[in-house]
Structures are given as structure tokens and as C-alpha cells.
Amino acid sequence: MKHVLLGVTGSIAAYKAAELVRMFVDAGDEVRVAMTDAACMFVAPLTFQTLSRYPVSIDSFAQPDGWKPGHISLADWADVAVVAPASANTLAKMRCGIADNLLSSLLLATKAPVAVAPAMNVGMWENPATQENIAALAARGIEVIGPETGFLACGTNAKGRMSSPAEIFEAVNRLAAARPRVS
Numbered sequence: 394m395k396h397v398l399l400g401v402t403g404s405i406a407a408y409k410a411a412e413l414v415r416m417f418v419d420a421g422d423e424v425r426v427a428m429t430d431a432a433c434m435f436v437a438p439l440t441f442q443t444l445s446r447y448p449v450s451i452d453s454f455a456q457p458d459g460w461k462p463g464h465i466s467l468a469d470w471a472d473v474a475v476v477a478p479a480s481a482n483t484l485a486k487m488r489c490g491i492a493d494n495l496l497s498s499l500l501l502a503t504k505a506p507v508a509v510a511p512a513m514n515v516g517m518w519e520n521p522a523t524q525e526n527i528a529a530l531a532a533r534g535i536e537v538i539g540p541e542t543g544f545l546a547c548g549t550n551a552k553g554r555m556s557s558p559a560e561i562f563e564a565v566n567r568l569a570a571a572r573p574r575v576s
């Protein structure tokens with residue numbers, strides 16, 4: 394059993410993250426979900442709350458369970474963190490160390506290994522800004538899963554589609570096994 398922190402960002406692929414939660418829960422893992430405001434425009438937090446059997450974290454300034462700020466308790470709790478889908482915006486924040494919402498703050502704070510599964514329009518994916526951000530994150534040891542080439546929500550068949558929940562599940566399990574959290 395491991396503690397899986399799932400970050401969900403503002404992409405049409407957010408609905409696929411629900412299946413990912415189910416896979417971890419079925420495998421006996423504990424899952425906590427952190428959503429950005431934009432992610433909540435795509436899938437209701439209630440979906441993730443029910444599947445993960447735990448309230449979803451969205452707001453940095455919401456009343457935490459204990460004395461610790463919510464983003465720090467989640468950062469400390471996680472054995473592994475995965476952002477799926479990972480928007481171009483959140484990837485850019487991660488690269489720069491921006492911590493302006495609960496998800497980006499906990500990603501900056503955590504000592505757990507982190508994986509990202511980008512999902513975006515091909516233009517956003519191929520933009521040198523995104524490519525530089527991805528290369529910098531990978532160089533820091535962040536596991537980049539996908540994206541795939543396939544049919545995109547914007548109507549084109551191109552690179553930018555999020556990897557399947559099954560592939561993300563396997564990649565996160567491999568990452569957690571290879572780099573168990575030490576502190």
C-alpha cells in the first residue's frame with residue numbers, strides 16, 4: 394500500500410483521471426486528490442471525492458484538518474505524486490517554482506517522487522516554451538509520461554493526448570518502487 398497524491402489540472406482529459414483513481418484504490422493504495430480551479434470546470438470534485446473516499450483539496454486557504462497547512466500535509470503524506478492531466482500552465486509553474494495554488498504549492502514542497510502526464514493541444518505541446526519546461530522538469534528527475542499521438546479534443550490527430558490511465562498507473566507504480574520515499 395502506498396500514498397498516491399493525484400493532481401488534476403484544467404484539461405478535457407481530466408475525466409480520465411477518475412479511472413486512474415479507481416485503479417489505485419482497487420490496487421489497495423490510498424489516494425488523495427488535489428484539483429486546480431480550472432480542473433473543477435471539467436469534472437466535479439465530488440467525482441474524485443467519492444472514488445478516492447476522501448475530500449478533494451482545492452483551496453490553499455481552506456480550513457485544514459489539523460494545524461498544518463493543507464498543501465504541506467499533502468506534500469508530507471504522499472509517497473508518490475502524479476499530475477494527470479498536466480496542463481501546459483501547471484507544467485510551466487512547476488518548472489519555475491511558482492506556488493500560487495494548492496497543487497503547485499504542494500508540488501514545490503513535496504519530497505516524494507513526482508510524475509506528470511501532459512495533455513494539451515499540439516500547438517501548446519510543440520511550443521518551445523512547453524518543450525523547454527518539459528526538458529527542465531525531466532532533467533530534475535520528474536517522470537514525464539507521454540503524451541501520445543491521437544485524436545485530440547481540438548479536432549486534430551496529433552501529439553498531445555494524455556497517456557491512458559493504465560499506462561500512467563504502471564509508470565507511477567514503477568516510479569514509486571524505484572524511488573521509495575525516504576523522509
Ligand SMILES: Cc1cc2nc3c(=O)[nH]c(=O)nc-3n(C[C@H](O)[C@H](O)[C@H](O)COP(=O)(O)O)c2cc1C
Pocket residue numbers: 401402403404405406429430431432479480481482483484512513514517
Ligand atoms: C475546453 C478547454 C479545454 C482545455 N484543454 C486544455 C488541455 O488539454 N491542456 C492544457 O494545457 N490546457 C487546456 N485548456 C486551458 C487550461 O484550462 C488553462 O490554461 C488553465 O489556466 C489551466 O489552469 P491550471 O493549470 O491551473 O489547471 C483548456 C481550456 C478549455 C476552455
